[in-house]
Amino acid sequence: MEPSYSNVGNQKGLEASxxxxxxxxxxxxxxxxxxxxxxxxxxDSRLQLIATDLGVNWANQTNGIAPFKKRAATLIEYLNAxxxxxxxxxxEMLRMRGNARLQAVAKELMVPTYFSPTGDPHDAIMLGRTxxxxxxxxxxxxxxxxxxxxxxxxxxLVVRGGAPGGKSYTWEYLKHLAxxxxxxxxxxxxxxxxxxAYTPRYLxxxxxxxxxxxxxxxxxxxxxxxxxxxxxxxxxFKGKVVGLTRRSWLVIDDLNEPTxxxxxxxxxxxxxxxxxxxxxxxxxxxxxxxNESIADPELRFIAQDDAEYxxxxxxxxxxxxxxxxxxxxxxxxxxxEIADLLFKxxxxxxxKAAMSNLTSAVEQMGEKLRQGQQP
Numbered sequence: 001m002e003p004s005y006s007n008v009g010n011q012k013g014l015e016a017s018x019x020x021x022x023x024x025x026x027x028x029x030x031x032x033x034x035x036x037x038x039x040x041x042x043x044d045s046r047l048q049l050i051a052t053d054l055g056v057n058w059a060n061q062t063n064g065i066a067p068f069k070k071r072a073a074t075l076i077e078y079l080n081a082x083x084x085x086x087x088x089x090x091x092e093m094l095r096m097r098g099n100a101r102l103q104a105v106a107k108e109l110m111v112p113t114y115f116s117p118t119g120d121p122h123d124a125i126m127l128g129r130t131x132x133x134x135x136x137x138x139x140x141x142x143x144x145x146x147x148x149x150x151x152x153x154x155x156x157l158v159v160r161g162g163a164p165g166g167k168s169y170t171w172e173y174l175k176h177l178a179x180x181x182x183x184x185x186x187x188x189x190x191x192x193x194x195x196x197a198y199t200p201r202y203l204x205x206x207x208x209x210x211x212x213x214x215x216x217x218x219x220x221x222x223x224x225x226x227x228x229x230x231x232x233x234x235x236x237f238k239g240k241v242v243g244l245t246r247r248s249w250l251v252i253d254d255l256n257e258p259t260x261x262x263x264x265x266x267x268x269x270x271x272x273x274x275x276x277x278x279x280x281x282x283x284x285x286x287x288x289x290x291n292e293s294i295a296d297p298e299l300r301f302i303a304q305d306d307a308e309y310x311x312x313x314x315x316x317x318x319x320x321x322x323x324x325x326x327x328x329x330x331x332x333x334x335x336x337e338i339a340d341l342l343f344k345x346x347x348x349x350x351x352k353a354a355m356s357n358l359t360s361a362v363e364q365m366g367e368k369l370r371q372g373q374q375p
Contacts, residue, residue, distance in 0.1 A: 024088040025370045026080045034076055039069035041102050050093045051075055081327040083372035117321045121180040125318055131363045132173050134314035141303040145284050146181040154302045156276035157286040161307035167288045168253050184247040192254035200267035204233045213240045230267050238274050244282030256289030315339040328372035
């Protein structure tokens with residue numbers, strides 16, 4: 001019978017089980033990759049020594065299995081399915097004892113990567129060790145950025161939301177997709193902490209530097225730093241970005257910060273609007289925290305998303321999906337119980353600090369569930 005976590009004592013038991021871990025869990029594709037590499041770079045005697053030193057009876061595990069590649073895969077699957085998983089121990093053995101190629105593969109697999117239940121990068125729920133939960137609308141609408149094969153698809157994304165609401169958190173997801181699907185360089189420009197003395201001209205200069213454009217090309221205005229006047233700056237920007245050859249995703253973040261002046265916010269919007277108007281082959285622009293209404297009918301097809309921190313239901317689905325990738329899957333009612341308890345610990349109304357702590361707790365719990373451990 002499963003224990004209940006409805007009382008205080010059991011709640012402490014669950015909280016104690018949420019401890020930071022860093023174990024590695026192989027996906028099926030990684031198991032296949034490792035088996036292929038071992039088939040080419042190793043042999044029975046060397047792999048048997050590794051198995052023996054890991055306390056695994058090689059003969060029992062591989063009895064009746066003829067091809068060496070299949071025997072290697074069987075050993076990896078066995079270690080991967082242990083609770084907690086022993087995949088990391090196996091990689092460490094390869095890193096110490098393998099030839100140069102196996103050492104390189106082991107080091108690569110030791111680096112955290114994204115995890116998607118479907119294999120599609122758009123559906124990733126772990127970005128390295130960072131959880132990215134829910135956001136179904138963003139996942140759908142961002143495909144115009146990642147599969148932009150037409151000159152008519154949008155080059156502009158606007159993410160709205162109050163604080164805290166996961167807007168800046170969106171950066172991690174955009175960075176992941178830029179690199180994994182679009183072959184683009186993700187570039188983030190944060191406005192937080194710039195202060196009210198930060199002008200539109202400063203913004204254009206910073207954007208030029210990020211895009212590796214010649215800052216000296218920006219005109220000197222006679223009334224500089226006139227805050228509201230950006231026409232000349234914008235015209236220069238348009239003239240330069242059409243020649244970009246490197247594919248870049250420019251993310252302008254923190255537009256909802258109180259210290260960001262309206263004129264800087266307008267300048268950021270103008271930069272994104274220029275990318276949408278020209279659709280240059282090398283530039284896509286995302287605005288995070290731009291909460292103003294957009295009435296221009298020419299922008300009706302841009303990608304827009306309202307960021308919200310996930311509710312317990314979304315967290316439960318996230319935890320169940322992670323456990324499904326491990327050797328000891330959760331039932332949904334159990335995942336819901338764990339999610340509800342995590343939220344209860346940090347209160348009904350999440351401020352920024354509570355949201356950060358809750359996110360860390362979800363990440364730690366998810367890592368344990370992937371290893372087959374349950375509270």
